[in-house]
Amino acid sequence: MAPVLQTRNLTKRFGGFAACSDVSLSVEQGARHALIGPNGAGKTTLINLLTGFLEPSAGEVLLKGETVTRLGQHQRVKRGLVRTFQINQLFAEMTVLESVTLSVCERLGLGWSWWKPVGSHGAAVDEAAELLDTLRLLDVAHEKTRNLAYGKQRLIEIALALASKPQVLLLDEPAAGVPTGESRELFETIGRLPRDVTILLIEHDMNLVFRFAERITVMVGGAMLTEDVPEAIANDRRVKEVYLGEALDG
Amino acid sequence: MGLIKNLMLAAFAALALGAAQAAEPLKIGLVLTLSGPFAAYGKQVEHGIRLFLAKNGDTIAGRKVELVIKDDAPGTAGDVSKRLAQELVVKDNVDILAGFMLTPSAFAVAPVATEAKKPMIVMNAATSAITTKSNYIVRTSMTLPQITAPLATWAAKNGIKRVYTIVADYGPGHDAEGQFKKTFAAAGGEIVGEVRIPVARPDFAPYLQKVKDTKPDAVFIFVPAGEAGVAFMKGFQEKGLAQAGIKVIATGDLLDEDIIDSIGDSALGVISSFHYSEAHKSAENQAFTAAYAKAYPKDRPNFMAAAGFDGMHLIAEVLKKTGGSADADKFAEAAKGMKWESPRGPISIDPATRDIIQTVYIRKVTRVGGKLQNVEFDHLDNFKDPGKQ
């Protein structure tokens, strides 16, 4: 099967420092793909390049075989490439339902509609409510986002992305800062997503990664080190060295 | 909503008051600029008005004078002035509108006077065309052409052949520039350069450098009374134009008593034309300046105070003539041709234009008893505004 998301020699330099150099990554349709590596390996930079948050210094990003390198972030979202953020990026003063409806409206192309109130766009609101239901957020639908516990907020972070009906979902450390019990639940939720959503995941918790991912790419110092199935990665000597090195440093 | 309650109370109180007072007071609505950059204008005019009332009592033709004062700061916003005038007419029921420091204010209010049929006494704004904007306008200040023309004539007669003009870029400035060019050219002089400068924040150095490089006999300057005059004189001195043999000739706005102390000694010897000087020698003026010094020891009387004083004088005299009626048509009719002796000298109201006719003096800055004064040494009597001919 053709890769749904692909990069060719993607490079990003900040001054003389290459945060991401010559990365050629391929993510298959329907994959559960994880991106791991020690701190500063360039994982988040890569996500930022994929989504258009940063412009690459060189190289290309292809979505479903078409280049999207020159497209803006929102245009890539429209084509099904959606992300979450490592640090929550939410709408603090909106209720949960309002936030998610906002995202749904945007996907339905209602973002420019200015006549009917949001509440009258029944389809959008219903869809948002449904999504909240699947994420078990329905009971806090009318709470303001900023009043919620961190674990719930982390779910909203994902809900906002799911509302865009992603074909490729980039999750940047979804469980960061979430207590262990809740993070397992969170991953179960992610795991229940249908197979037509391709997932590329950055995660530090190796237990979660090895339970979830079917394929793993390891990055070090801005470049790809290796890519394989989890079992192979677990036994890869170079990967062990990298992580051992980090452990010693820390 | 405490505010609304207060407003309502005030409204009721006003109504009750209106009903109780049988002997109708004479309400004069004053639109003055009392804050912002032109705050000094409103202050001076108000001083003049109050001095007149203090001197002559606050009852005119049997009616007690009530002043209703509105601040139309910044003074250049016609919409504000107009609204205040409208309120004075509609809400405060004033009989007469007076004040108007700057041209936009007078222009904006003129239609109100016409529509409401209220006499409108212009006590400062000096663009020539103002009195043509309503038949009920009478002016007791001056017009720029009126002040400028005698100076141009004097200059041409006194060996000044080539002049560079600098005026502030607004109505009065255009009036002054136009009149000076016209009169000076007719008298055989030559204008070697002209520039219009912004009304706000002028920095004169570059303009004065240009003047210096052009080497005229004199530079003619008009700027609105206040900071611009100070800045000009500083620049003039610093650039050494006097040493280069260039004289300053100006309308008296440059050297008005309110600011002449800020200019300091560099003003000495400057020639100007104007209608009022604190140093004018007459019994009326002596009384006026003495009363002023007593009432407002921190300030010095200037032409605006005189215009306010004369404006009240006009109102008083007209009402004596009309038997206390402030009806706009009667007022304007009675004001036409009225003559009296003002602190500035003899003045009258032109029956044709309702504008002021007055003596224009040529003066020179001299130190008199420790104070810088504009000492008059030549004059042109009963001079009409040439801007309307």
Place this chain on the structure above:
Amino acid sequence: MAKISIDLSPLQKASAWKPAEVVFWLLPVIAFFLFPKSLALLSQIAITALFALSLDLILGYAGIISLGHAAFFGLGAYAAGLLAKYGWGDPLLGLAGAAVLATAAGFISSFLVLRGSDLTRLMVTLGVSMMLYEAANKATDFTGGVDGLQGVEMKPLLGEFTFDLYGKTAYWYSLIVLFLMFWLARRLVQSPFGHSLRGIKQNVKRMPAIGTPVHGRLVAVYTIGAGYAGVAGALLTQTTQFVSLDVMSFSRSAELLLILVLGGTGSLYGALIGTAVFMAAQHYLSGINPQYWQFWLGAALVLIVLFARDGIMGFLNRLPALAAKKRGD
């Protein structure tokens, strides 16, 4: 589709007219009968309220800081004034003309303004408005410069109502235009478009990630805000039949900012209430002591920023909670 058991009414009700709003809009009608002699002031309150509303759209909802909003107000004012001066004195035509011009100017300048940080925006809006001010100042033949544009003669409204000295026509005209524009704005901010603006203000980083063309939305709202300001400017010209250069001044922009903050940004009623309170206070205080009312205005502003950043609307919104607390004690 599985039926979801959730009460959606809070979201749907948000857009319904509340009793308090109806009462609010009855106030100006009552004011007409209560203060028949203050209609000139009341009309200018209505006009300034519309102007404040326009800034609220761009600052309160979309978070674009502007120190030069008077530029559009001024453009509208001059457009209406010049149209009337040269024979097209019909008020509604003037209003339309001003709206078109200001909207176009807003659209063009939005591309300059929407670059850079808050500080850059502050400076660019200021710079653009100062340029327009200077241009109007210099084009004396066209605008009358500092002396103001005279000879603005308005035809009767709808061929029927002349602009009278008492300001009755002016008041109803300003009030109705304000209400219609408010109603439009109200729809706008409650629509998905309006929500996306709130989203941009609350988290500009997230918006592109949910598929929002942020720049386009900002251009749109800036353009609309400019159009609103233009209409307000035109109303001022038509009801006073005069345009002074001051309509474009920096102080007008700054004062507007104060009004909006006083009322509370990001709620349409904040703009209206802020204007009413500000102008009434200005009128009242400057009546008592014309020279120094500015001092209290400044003091009020400092206190608001330090202690009541959400303005009068914020205070009103907190009232129920405060009352409940009191009852609880």
Place this chain on the structure above:
Amino acid sequence: MTIVFDGLASGMLLFLISVGLSVTLGLMNFVNLAHGAFAMLGGYACVVFLSRFGLPFLLAAPLAAVVAAIAGVVLERTLYRRLYASSHLDQVLFSIGLIFMAISSAHYLFGAQQQPIFLPDFLRGQINLPGLDIGIYRLFLIAVGLSLAYGLQWMVSKTSFGAKLRAAVDNPRAARGLGINVDRIFTLTFALGSALAGLGGALGIEMLGLDPAFPVKYIVYFLIVVAVGGSGNIKGSLMASLMLGLFDVIGKYYLPQVGAFVIYAVMVVMLILKPQGLFGRMAAK
């Protein structure tokens, strides 16, 4: 030639008045629109020292700076510091409030009129060279401006205070961790900014005048300097001021009809081409 000299001098005056804003805005990231109010305070203080106490000008001007600095410290301690963490909009509004209060107070205390100032004789007059007239006061301004620019640059980049200041600005928390008294650094910096404003105000009376409207009249110019020069950059402010002074004066000499339009246009174009300012600090973080 003279016109170039005049342009440089008026640019230098602009620098003297604006550099304090560059310090507070650039180094402390506080949009203090009330900067002009501190300059005005310095101006009035100078006038009072000169006319009421009869002090010589060269003593009165630095004393005026001290007065402004003291006012700065008091206000910083009581009010400004509460707003360091606030949005730029809040800071703008707050400082506009202060401006209004300052204007009314000045009006109340000194009246609406221009304040007279008389320079000592040795600062007046001109030196006439062939083709070049040098105003002595302008020369004095240029000298003061240059030495201030040099002194400030040295202080920020070479002294330990400067190092601590930069640390405190870039990362207050880390600076605290290093034992730097961040609060005190900020107070001192604000005092410095106010003192510079006060000095600029005192030296500027001669050319700009002094009345209660001062803080509003020149606000746009201060902002232009900082915006074009890049905030927090002393050399940038200097270059920007000189450039603006030159543009302004030469524009007025040759094209008086165009007026102030040139300056605003220059600013807008600059901001669009280089939002960080001509000599903007590279994003430090």
